[in-house]
Amino acid sequence: MTSAKTRSGSMQALVTFAADWSLKFDVGMKFHEIHGPVPRVKEEQIVSRAEQFLMRLQPGEKYRRTNWTMTIDRRLDTSTETYPNWAQDRGTIAEDPALPDRVHLRVEVQHLIRLPHSGAILFLVRTYLLPLSDIARVPVWRERMGRVLAELPEDMAEYKGISRYRKTASDWLLAG
Numbered sequence: 001m002t003s004a005k006t007r008s009g010s011m012q013a014l015v016t017f018a019a020d021w022s023l024k025f026d027v028g029m030k031f032h033e034i035h036g037p038v039p040r041v042k043e044e045q046i047v048s049r050a051e052q053f054l055m056r057l058q059p060g061e062k063y064r065r066t067n068w069t070m071t072i073d074r075r076l077d078t079s080t081e082t083y084p085n086w087a088q089d090r091g092t093i094a095e096d097p098a099l100p101d102r103v104h105l106r107v108e109v110q111h112l113i114r115l116p117h118s119g120a121i122l123f124l125v126r127t128y129l130l131p132l133s134d135i136a137r138v139p140v141w142r143e144r145m146g147r148v149l150a151e152l153p154e155d156m157a158e159y160k161g162i163s164r165y166r167k168t169a170s171d172w173l174l175a176g
Contacts, residue, residue: 017127018079019069019106020161025080039155059116067108069160070169074104074129094165100133103169105145132169139176146173 026034031054057063071078072089090127093099133142136142149162149170157163 017125019071019108019127020078021080023079037157037159039153054112054121057112057114057121059114059119061114063112065110065112067110069106070105070162070166071106071129073102074131076127076129082108090161090164092169099128099165099168100136100172102133103165104129104131132173136173142173142176146170150174 031051032042032047035041038046041047053063066126072086072093075086078086081083089102093102096102098157107128107130109126109128111122111126113122113124114120115122132145135145147170149157149166152160152162159168162169
């Protein structure tokens with residue numbers, strides 16, 4: 001668990017299960033600086049549109065979105081601070097026969113709520129993990145996940161940290 005407060009005291013945050021980022025590193029950054037490493041966001045103006053959307057949220061208004069990546073061994077905390085504990089698994093998992101049980105789809109359901117009194121935006125994230133072996137039990141999920149991994153642009157796979165094992169995972173899923 002990581003918590004942070006800016007020098008001005010204007011922002012407080014608590015993170016329990018970060019996925020490949022660091023609250024301590026990001027605190028004090030502007031919105032576009034935090035999201036700068038995401039492929040294609042600058043060219044497609046995604047960050048500026050997202051920031052405008054957040055600024056227009058009305059008090060009490062709620063918005064929900066999902067985000068996904070993959071993780072190994074049901075690990076919830078893949079923050080930058082814990083990188084030494086899990087990074088090597090990304091490089092070796094492709095050769096592991098247990099890959100279908102160890103590699104998990106990580107889905108975050110993110111809720112954004114503008115608080116009525118302070119005007120602050122509450123950002124809540126619920127994380128779900130499901131191993132590829134469970135996904136494969138539902139044929140339409142197996143096919144869909146296999147295709148998504150196969151077709152994911154390389155820069156996005158690299159950003160998500162799955163480039164070293166996504167082909168193996170995709171091949172396994174599509175083999176049926």
